[in-house]
Amino acid sequence: MIEAAGEDALLIRFGDAIDSALPAQIADLCQRIEALELPWLVDLVPSYTTLLVIYDPITINVLDAKARLHPLLSETPSADQTKAEAADSRLIELPVYYSEETGPDLAWIAEQKGLSVQQVIDRHTADTYQVYAIGFAPGFGFMGQVDPTIACPRKDTPRTKVPAGSVGIANQQTAVYPKPSPGGWQLIGRCPTVLFDEENLSLLKAGDRVRFVSISREEYLAQGGQL
């Protein structure tokens, strides 16, 4: 389904609810649109269930832009193909130093959930997450789904400053804050990897898969992590 989103964008909907099969489908459509090298295409913004196609309305009008994209939708791969493609999508490993000193909410989550701190860490590192969308801040990747046994709501009062690299949980989502910013996610550790810089932009892309790997304090510092 393609609909206009204002004067210079089209929104393509893939579903109504969060579904781990969608990021690969959306990433696949992005690739097929990019391959056409459309001169009027300005940007593609994937999110959980949608793809926002931003175009230049001076060069093409809404009807022609829709007509050009429409045939691509019927070629959308079946669920089986998507699963196969998801297996080849980029897998990124992000090291995390999980600790009291880098994850001020780690002990709180363990207590709330009746788990040990180590169990919380084990469950966070056990799954491979989908990157559903980049947003909120440059390079901030919304990832899911977190094991329900460690899922927890955002803080009632957001922190005014969350340090760069902080790894957080909000409901069944997880993310790394690329830069210091205010934020309400429950913090469990810190990642030394640079997630956004002016030259390479966002490390993560919607459609990528991410696995967190637990590292020691020494490894964290050796990889450039700050305390």
Place this chain on the structure above:
Amino acid sequence: MKGPGAIRHGLRVINPGIKATIQDLGRKGIRHHGLARGGVLDLRSAAWANKLLDNDRNAACVEIVLGGFRAEALSACEVSITGARADVTVNGKPVEMWQSLFLAPGDELAIGHARHHRLIYLAIRGGFETKEWFGSRSVVEREGLEGCGPLQPEDELPADSFDAPQGAPRIAPPQAWQWLECPPVLGLIPGYQFNQFQPADLRRLVTTEYAVSDESDRMGYRLAGTPMADPPPGIVSEGIVPGAIQVPGDGQPIALLADCQTIGGYPKPGVITSLDCGLLAQQLPGARVRFEWTDVLSAQNQRRLFERHYHQTVWSEDGRSLHWR
């Protein structure tokens, strides 16, 4: 922004006022990294500032919030000032806005406080050649990129060298600014969650007035009016565009503007047209605005006509009118 030893052309900021930033038409192709588009809030005023100088359409200018800006010419240059009305002087002597203006080296340009509206644009012949981020000179303050912030006293704004004024100064025709004096009625293109809003709430949106609140910046303007009775619940976050009207649970709309986030989870009944985003952005806190429904093709035609006028008209010799090529 200082080039030691280099010959300096352009302006030196003496006082930027409350807030002044460099803006062009914004960044392209970077929103999927979570970066905002940025760009001038008021397309019309900024375009006229550049048109007065025959600049490239995307030339960077200074967007000055509420006025109070002072700068010194480092070299001979030609500038133009458009947007909200303010008293403007060169070396203390009054000069007109909406005209091209010659400055000699050492001249002091002073822009007073904006009356009735919010944004003033200062352009220079050839455009300001400040640092680019992601292919654009637009500054998005909230992203906190190093060096990408509002202007500070002593900042130098480089521009191309300029020899001497050629021909008569240009004077913008009344159509350049008349729209700003009209009661603000903003064209709204239905979209996104339009169908999930209650008919009574949609009617309220286009039949009542909204006041621009104090909580208004380059990310968006909060509007206050009769709240919607029953806005739809939050949605799964999706890509949003500047101009989108989002309605949180309190039923009071927020109009997103150039520096807005790239994805969001509030329901949206529609998107303000690109030119009317400028009309909204020009309103001061307390000003009242109305919405009226329009459609995508009408909005696109209006914008295309505006762009075509920019590219396909030339100044008459006396600088007082424009003619189609």
